[in-house]
Amino acid sequence: MHNDEAEVDHDSTINEARLWRDNGWTARVIKNEDDEGWAVEMIKDGESEPALVGPWTMGRDKKNPKPLDTPAFHTLVKTASEVIRRHEQQLHADLHKSVTVNTATASITVNLDIVPDEDDPYATLSAIDENGEQIAEVRVAPNFKLTRSSASDWIDAEYRKPR
Known part of the structure; x- marks a missing residue:
């Protein structure tokens, strides 16, 4: 200015x-x-x-x-x-990524939402079922790479926080 x-x-x-x-x-x-x-x-x-x-x-x-x-x-x-x-x-x-994984019993959408906070950036990984209900949510590093494979691994690990 x-x-x-x-x-x-x-x-x-x-x-x-x-x-x-x-x-x-x-x-x-x-x-x-x-x-x-x-x-x-x-x-x-x-x-x-x-x-x-x-x-x-x-x-x-x-x-x-x-x-x-x-x-x-x-x-x-x-x-x-x-x-x-x-x-x-x-x-x-x-800042917002999404993949859908078809398991043996359901189709699950996994979302990654990055919060680009200057002091404490982070991301939230969430799982949504076919009815639009959230079934899990964990906080992850802002550089977490969401792929179909990483989403499947998270689902297979019963939604425990990925390393």
């Missing part, structure tokens, strides 16, 4: 050539550090890092950036929102 923006009123709408704020988002046209051109960064209110940084079009004078406008802003919001959604989906996929 830039020093001159420490106190930003996120409720105010701004529609300027290089700064546009509306609907919980701020678009800022900035000098592209990698080349001679311009870039645009999209920052969601309350976040310190941009959700999206991308190239921005030069204006007609081939020196200054094209001014922001309503259609461009809406497209940027849509794109930045999609980037955040994909990131959240990936994070969810990284």
Whole structure:
């Protein structure tokens, strides 16, 4: 965050050539550090890092950036929102794993839910029966590898905490 923006009123709408704020988002046209051109960064209110940084079009004078406008802003919001959604989906996929094991008597779903706590990360291994009832749960290391084989071993060990 830039020093001159420490106190930003996120409720105010701004529609300027290089700064546009509306609907919980701020678009800022900035000098592209990698080349001679311009870039645009999209920052969601309350976040310190941009959700999206991308190239921005030069204006007609081939020196200054094209001014922001309503259609461009809406497209940027849509794109930045999609980037955040994909990131959240990936994070969810990284933290929640599930396998189903068919035993001689039942089909058991084993879930691994990782809690990425900075001080004490851990994971929970749980077993769910065909009726959706939880039949076991143990705390495991956050780096526990859930595979069909490790799930079967846990079931075979009568849900005792894996080593």
